[in-house]
Amino acid sequence: MAERIECAVIGAGVVGLAIARKLAMEGREVVVLEAEKAFGTHTSARNSEVIHAGIYYATGSLKARLCVAGRRLLYRYCEQHDIGHRRIGKLIVASDDTQIPGLEQYKAQAQTNGVSDLKWLDGRAVRELEPEVRSVAGVLSPSTGVVDSHGLMLAYLGDAEQHGASLALESPVIAGAVESDGVRLDVGGAEPMSLKCQTVINSAGLNAQAVARSLAGVPPDTIPPSFYAIGHYYTLTGKAPFRRLIYPVARQDWLGVHVTLDLGGQVKFGPDFSWIERIDYRFDQSREAAFYEAIRFYYPGLRDGALQPGYTGIRPRITGPGGPAQDFVIQGKEEHGIDGLVNLYGIESPGLTSSLAIADHVANLLRP
Ligand SMILES: Cc1cc2nc3c(=O)[nH]c(=O)nc-3n(C[C@H](O)[C@H](O)[C@H](O)COP(=O)(O)OP(=O)(O)OC[C@H]3O[C@@H](n4cnc5c(N)ncnc54)[C@H](O)[C@@H]3O)c2cc1C
Numbered sequence: 482m483a484e485r486i487e488c489a490v491i492g493a494g495v496v497g498l499a500i501a502r503k504l505a506m507e508g509r510e511v512v513v514l515e516a517e518k519a520f521g522t523h524t525s526a527r528n529s530e531v532i533h534a535g536i537y538y539a540t541g542s543l544k545a546r547l548c549v550a551g552r553r554l555l556y557r558y559c560e561q562h563d564i565g566h567r568r569i570g571k572l573i574v575a576s577d578d579t580q581i582p583g584l585e586q587y588k589a590q591a592q593t594n595g596v597s598d599l600k601w602l603d604g605r606a607v608r609e610l611e612p613e614v615r616s617v618a619g620v621l622s623p624s625t626g627v628v629d630s631h632g633l634m635l636a637y638l639g640d641a642e643q644h645g646a647s648l649a650l651e652s653p654v655i656a657g658a659v660e661s662d663g664v665r666l667d668v669g670g671a672e673p674m675s676l677k678c679q680t681v682i683n684s685a686g687l688n689a690q691a692v693a694r695s696l697a698g699v700p701p702d703t704i705p706p707s708f709y710a711i712g713h714y715y716t717l718t719g720k721a722p723f724r725r726l727i728y729p730v731a732r733q734d735w736l737g738v739h740v741t742l743d744l745g746g747q748v749k750f751g752p753d754f755s756w757i758e759r760i761d762y763r764f765d766q767s768r769e770a771a772f773y774e775a776i777r778f779y780y781p782g783l784r785d786g787a788l789q790p791g792y793t794g795i796r797p798r799i800t801g802p803g804g805p806a807q808d809f810v811i812q813g814k815e816e817h818g819i820d821g822l823v824n825l826y827g828i829e830s831p832g833l834t835s836s837l838a839i840a841d842h843v844a845n846l847l848r849p
Pocket residue numbers: 491492493494495496497498514515516517520521522523524525526527528529530531532533652653654655684685686687688689692712752793794795796797828829830831832833834835
């Protein structure tokens with residue numbers, strides 16, 4: 482006999498935890514099912530920890546809307562809950578004149594997305610702010626920042642638990658089915674069990690498509706394909722040469738090898754972008770030469786030997802090589818026809834920034 486629960490959230494990353502928090506605070510009984518031994522060990526622990534302003538995303542896309550709304554909610558949440566964060570600002574820089582149209586496009590797109598605080602800088606003004614950066618022009622985004630993602634997840638979990646939610650670790654969802662009175666989830670691990678849930682949120686990140694496919698009754702044609710794109714980060718030894726985040730003009734669908742500073746002042750460069758077949762976080766050291774080359778376009782003072790291998794993260798993609806830019810895909814009953822089920826696919830960047838707004842969006846999809 483399956484145990485009955487009101488609401489299961491599959492996946493304890495930053496998005497799953499934000500959703501669990503929201504639903505628990507609305508008075509629902511929530512259990513978060515997490516496959517690993519700890520929460521937040523996948524994409525939510527392997528990213529740039531940037532609070533994005535919302536500059537790049539296509540007009541009207543979920544990414545554009547949820548990033549701008551989520552960024553405002555996130556700053557307020559961090560202030561109220563004393564989560565480590567800094568609004569340190571970001572400079573997007575053009576290394577030569579051919580990149581200036583790219584910068585102009587960012588400024589226009591940002592305006593369309595409701596991000597109206599970008600400031601145009603000529604090469605001299607960039608040098609005054611960041612003397613180590615070589616550029617002919619730049620755009621300053623004052624509302625970009627950084628956040629302690631682990632502290633954030635801990636706070637989301639704390640709020641959820643205070644409102645009665647529980648987190649079940651080492652509890653992978655291995656199968657399930659849509660039934661007449663809810664969704665059955667079969668949970669593996671040391672204590673296998675079946676749960677009959679009124680509501681299921683599939684927030685399994687890189688595994689979201691596999692989880693959806695394992696639930697009999699979810700129309701297969703509503704499940705997007707799954708691709709993985711790995712990104713490597715190198716750290717810089719020594720004192721930080723920058724005070725802000727520095728981004729080159731992006732190439733195609735990723736933001737280029739950029740500079741982030743964590744709250745401890747450590748400089749990281751990355752992530753790069755390459756397609757991989759399966760989830761494998763191994764660091765490929767052969768990337769080094771390409772990193773030096775990409776970074777020296779805007780930071781010619783980078784010394785040989787200054788880069789150290791850092792870590793990798795994997796983007797959950799729903800479009801593959803050569804495919805169009807992707808948006809978040811968040812499906813409720815209207816898309817798949819199943820009461821009480823929400824599937825989240827392709828929650829790559831800016832998912833961390835957007836987490837509170839994604840949670841609001843999911844709660845709205847569940848309203849009758
Ligand atoms: C390289 C990189 C850089 C990024 N930088 C930024 C940034 O600077 N700013 C920003 O806003 N966003 C950024 N992002 C995006 C952001 O990190 C993600 O959008 C966010 O972490 C996704 O959270 P999640 O909860 O959906 O996924 P995850 O953190 O991956 O969590 C999913 C969870 O589901 C669990 N799970 C999987 N399968 C099962 C199962 N069958 N049963 C139970 N549990 C399961 C996993 O163990 C995992 O804990 C970046 C992403 C990448 C890859």
